[in-house]
Amino acid sequence: MFIKESHVYSEDTILSEVVVVGSGAGGSTIAKELAAKGRKVTLLERGRYHRLGTEMRALKFYTGHFMKIKPGELSRGNVELLRTIMMGGSTMVTLGNGVRALQEEFQSMGLNLEKELSETERELGVAPIPEDLMGERTRILKRASEELGYKVKPMPKFVDFSRCTNCGMCVTGCSYGAKWTAQNYIAEARKHGARIMTESEVTHVIHSGGEVKGVKVRSKSGSFELEAEHVILAAGGIGTPRILQRSDLDSGSDLFADLFVNTFGLVEEANWGEEMGMATMIDEFHESEGFLLSPILDTKVHMLLYLPLLMKRRAFKRGKTLGLMTKIKDDHSGYVSQDSIEKGVTERDRRRLERGIEISEQILTKAGAKESSLYTTPVRGAHIGGTAGMGRVVNLDQETEISGLFVSDASVFPSAPGAPPVLTIIALSKRLSDLLHREYL
Ligand SMILES: Cc1cc2nc3c(=O)[nH]c(=O)nc-3n(C[C@H](O)[C@H](O)[C@H](O)COP(=O)(O)OP(=O)(O)OC[C@H]3O[C@@H](n4cnc5c(N)ncnc54)[C@H](O)[C@@H]3O)c2cc1C
Structure with missing residues (x-):
């Protein structure tokens, strides 16, 4: 046999x-x-x-590019695709x-x-995250979104909340066995x-x-x-x-990847701790305009890697950073071959991303972020x-x-x-x- x-x-x-x-x-x-x-x-x-829970460990199992110090693979079309082996x-x-x-x-x-x-x-054990476990950033963004008239829902999670420490390191693998x-x-x-x-x-x-x-x-x-x-x-x-x-x-x-960008803004007087990402979502635009919004904060090393040279200091200001992810239903227009991946941003994808960024910026400034501090990341995909x-x-x-x-x-x-x-x-x-x-x- x-x-x-x-x-x-x-x-x-x-x-x-x-x-x-x-x-x-x-x-x-x-x-x-x-x-x-x-x-x-x-x-x-x-x-x-693999051992889990830190960014250095995670670089070993993300597929990576640029001498494997960046977590995602770079497609032709400049979209970074995240997956782990x-x-x-x-x-x-x-x-x-x-x-x-x-x-x-x-x-x-x-x-x-x-x-x-x-x-x-x-x-x-999927259940919506209880309100008392939501971090400070999540609550501030929720309040600002609701004041602007958006409907914010708690995110259903497959997380054992009794084991979760709100360390915010889910994307490096959970070392508490909570997920x-x-x-x-x-x-x-x-x-x-x-x-x-x-x-x-x-x-x-x-x-x-x-x-x-x-x-x-x-x-x-x-x-x-x-x-x-x-x-x-x-x-x-x-x-x-x-x-x-x-x-x-x-x-x-x-090929699709559910393209996303994160839009960040700084609140200089803040000093927030770590918290679980994507604890809430605004999904009222999903059907009609093809995108979701959700609170997010990237990890420090990742920020250091993708931020432009003059903005790298931002990676050390995470305690003052508020962020919202725009995740879109992208066109399935990419192609995987043996030695490369083609995945770009189509015109429709761009319009969807821009609309999400526009609303994110509105919410972030309402929540206290300085307009001049707003920054949107390069386009990535993880689904x-x-x-x-x-x-x-x-x-x-x-x-x-x-x-x-x-x-x-x-x-x-x-x-x-x-x-x-x-x-x-x-x-x-x-x-x-x-x-x-x-x-x-
Ligand atoms: C950072 C990040 C956050 C995410 N967050 C969420 C989330 O919160 N909720 C959610 O629903 N989804 C999330 N996703 C997406 C989700 O993880 C994936 O969509 C899902 O795991 C895909 O499942 P799959 O079975 O298609 O592939 P995978 O889960 O990727 O499994 C494929 C497996 O095949 C193995 N493999 C590959 N090639 C070979 C080969 N030639 N021979 C043998 N084995 C091989 C790989 O090592 C891997 O173990 C996230 C993804 C990322 C990257």
């Missing part, structure tokens, strides 16, 4: 009905669900476990925001995700007998005669092939299309997907043109959610696991 090159595995150690590629939101769900149903699952993850994927660095994204769009395609979304919310991550699901998968292999990068899917046969894997100790009856790709919006392309399967277009879209690369069962080869990550989203996607990726993966168990395996 297992064809080895430089590895020595005994056949019964590695025999699996299902090979899952990637341990993020999608892959961890499939592994947990199918292992719990008694299926033989092997999960292959390119990254490894590690056990748990990008779920390790979320802000714990748990909202239902694209539910109606999937419904209109014939996919009712209500049951799976409810189950996900229960398992992850749900895919590692929680991986632990359950392992408990149910799934085999988890770290530092194992899948390079190709092996197929012949229109049927999947297995995967080719590159690991520290050599390359090998693994036979499988079913392969589920969940290597994320960049990883998945690259594997498909190397396997002669068309994919990689329609990467669309590159193996449903109806384009996979069908409604998330199966590719190769029988037995499925995709279950943000790549299958038909368009940008413009909102946190984790709950929806998990819901889709639960639905697929059920379908595989009942009809395919």
